Amino acid sequence: MSLLLEGFAASFEQLSAREAAGLGPTRRAALDAVLRDGLPGPRNEAWKYTPLRALDRRAFAAADLAPGGFDASAIAGIPTPRIVFHNGRYDAVHSDLSGLPQGVSLQPLSQVLAIDDARETNFLARRFDRSDEIFARLNAALADEGAVLRVDAGVQVEGAIHFVFVGSPVAGDRAWHLRHLVELREGASLTLVEHQLAADSHTHLSNSLTHVHLAPNASLSHARVQDEATGATVLARTDAVLARAAQYRRIDLELGAALSRHELNAALHGEAAQVHANGVLLATGRRHLDTRLGIDHVGRDSQCQLTWRGLGAGRSRTAFHGGILIREGADGSNAALSNKNLLLNEGAEIDTQPVLEIHADEVQAAHGATVGQLDPQAMFYLRSRGLPAEQARSLLTAAFCRETLSVLEDESARSMLEVRLNLALERLQVV
Numbered sequence: 001m002s003l004l005l006e007g008f009a010a011s012f013e014q015l016s017a018r019e020a021a022g023l024g025p026t027r028r029a030a031l032d033a034v035l036r037d038g039l040p041g042p043r044n045e046a047w048k049y050t051p052l053r054a055l056d057r058r059a060f061a062a063a064d065l066a067p068g069g070f071d072a073s074a075i076a077g078i079p080t081p082r083i084v085f086h087n088g089r090y091d092a093v094h095s096d097l098s099g100l101p102q103g104v105s106l107q108p109l110s111q112v113l114a115i116d117d118a119r120e121t122n123f124l125a126r127r128f129d130r131s132d133e134i135f136a137r138l139n140a141a142l143a144d145e146g147a148v149l150r151v152d153a154g155v156q157v158e159g160a161i162h163f164v165f166v167g168s169p170v171a172g173d174r175a176w177h178l179r180h181l182v183e184l185r186e187g188a189s190l191t192l193v194e195h196q197l198a199a200d201s202h203t204h205l206s207n208s209l210t211h212v213h214l215a216p217n218a219s220l221s222h223a224r225v226q227d228e229a230t231g232a233t234v235l236a237r238t239d240a241v242l243a244r245a246a247q248y249r250r251i252d253l254e255l256g257a258a259l260s261r262h263e264l265n266a267a268l269h270g271e272a273a274q275v276h277a278n279g280v281l282l283a284t285g286r287r288h289l290d291t292r293l294g295i296d297h298v299g300r301d302s303q304c305q306l307t308w309r310g311l312g313a314g315r316s317r318t319a320f321h322g323g324i325l326i327r328e329g330a331d332g333s334n335a336a337l338s339n340k341n342l343l344l345n346e347g348a349e350i351d352t353q354p355v356l357e358i359h360a361d362e363v364q365a366a367h368g369a370t371v372g373q374l375d376p377q378a379m380f381y382l383r384s385r386g387l388p389a390e391q392a393r394s395l396l397t398a399a400f401c402r403e404t405l406s407v408l409e410d411e412s413a414r415s416m417l418e419v420r421l422n423l424a425l426e427r428l429q430v431v
C-alpha cells in the first residue's frame with residue numbers, strides 16, 4: 001500500500017465521528033473501495049493529465065482537533081456573516097454567524113453530526129462507484145467537518161454569505177476532508193463566496209466535496225477563490241443538482257497551490273434549469289492546475305453557458321476538460337462552452353479538451369477552445385501609445401481574465417473577487 005493511502009487508513013481508525021448518524025458501514029465501504037482499487041494511473045482517462053505518483057509517496061497526518069490560531073490579517077476584509085475553518089477545523093473565534101437572516105441555517109458539520117440524526121446527514125451517505133472517484137471516496141470515508149447551509153423556501157438573502165478556509169503551518173503535513181451542503185428550497189435566492197486562503201506557507205492537503213441542491217425556481221450565485229500556499233495540495237469537487245427553472249451562477253478563480261484539481265458537475269434535472277459557470281485558471285512557476293466540468297442536460301429547455309480563461313507562465317501545466325452531455329428527451333437545450341488560453345512562457349503547457357455529446361433533437365450547442373499568445377497587434381498598439389512592455393502585457397492579461405467576473409450580479413462580491421484576481425495577476429508579472 002502507498003504511503004498516502006496508509007496515512008488515510010490510519011486516520012480512519014482515529015476518526016471520532018466514524019459511527020455518528022449511523023454512517024459507520026458507509027464510511028467503511030468507501031475506505032475499503034479506496035484500498036481495493038488504489039490510486040488511478042496515467043491510463044485512466046480522468047487522470048491522464050494529472051499524475052499522482054509524487055502525491056502517492058507522501059504521508060499526511062489527520063488534522064488536529066485543536067489547530068491553534070492564525071494571523072487574522074489573512075481574512076481581513078471578508079465581511080460577515082462568515083463561517084471559518086482553520087486547517088480543516090471549525091474556528092468559532094473568527095466565525096461570525098450573528099447576521100444570518102431569518103430562514104437561513106448555517107452550521108459546522110461537526111455540530112450536525114453531534115445531533116446523531118441520520119435525516120440531517122443523509123447527504124453523507126452518497127456512494128461513489130467509479131474507481132477514478134478516489135478523493136470523493138476518501139471524503140465519504142473521512143469527512144467529519146464542513147459547512148451545512150440551508151435556506152427556507154421563498155427567502156431572498158441580501159448580501160453574501162462567506163465560507164472561509166485557512167491553511168497555516170504546523171508540525172508535519174496534515175490532511176483534512178471537508179464535506180459541505182448548500183440547499184436552497186423553492187424560490188429561495190442567495191450569494192455565496194468561498195475563500196480558500198493561506199495564513200502562511202505550508203504543504204498540507206485539502207480534500208473537499210460540496211453538494212448544491214436547488215429546488216424549483218431557486219437561484220444561487222456561487223463564487224470560489226482558491227488562493228492557497230504555493231506548496232499546498234487542493235482537491236475539490238462540486239456536485240450540483242437543479243430542479244425546474246433553478247438558476248446556478250458560478251465562478252471559480254484558481255490562483256494558488258502547487259497541485260489543484262477541481263471537478264464541477266451540474267445535473268440539470270428540471271425543465272428550464274440554467275447553469276452559467278465561468279472560471280480563471282492562473283498557473284505560474286511549476287504549479288499544476290486541473291479543472292473538469294461535467295454538465296448533464298436532463299430536463300427540456302435547460303441551458304448552460306460556460307466561459308473559462310487560462311494563463312500559463314513559468315513551467316506550469318494546466319489541464320481543462322469541458323464536458324457537456326445532452327440526454328435523450330432534453331429537447332430544446334442550449335449549451336455553449338468557450339475555453340481560451342494564453343501561454344505567457346515557452347515552458348508552460350496547457351491541455352484543453354472540450355467534449356459535446358448530444359442525444360436529443362432541436363438543440364443549440366457549440367463549444368470551442370484555443371491556446372495561443374498575446375495578440376502582437378494589440379501589444380504593438382499599446383506600445384505605440386507609450387506603454388512599457390510589462391504594463392501593456394499586464395493590461396491585456398487582466399482584460400482577458402476580467403470578463404469572467406460578469407457572471408456575479410452582487411457588486412460587492414464581484415469587487416472582492418476583482419481585488420484577488422488583480423493581486424494574483426501582479427504576482428504573475430514577476431514570476
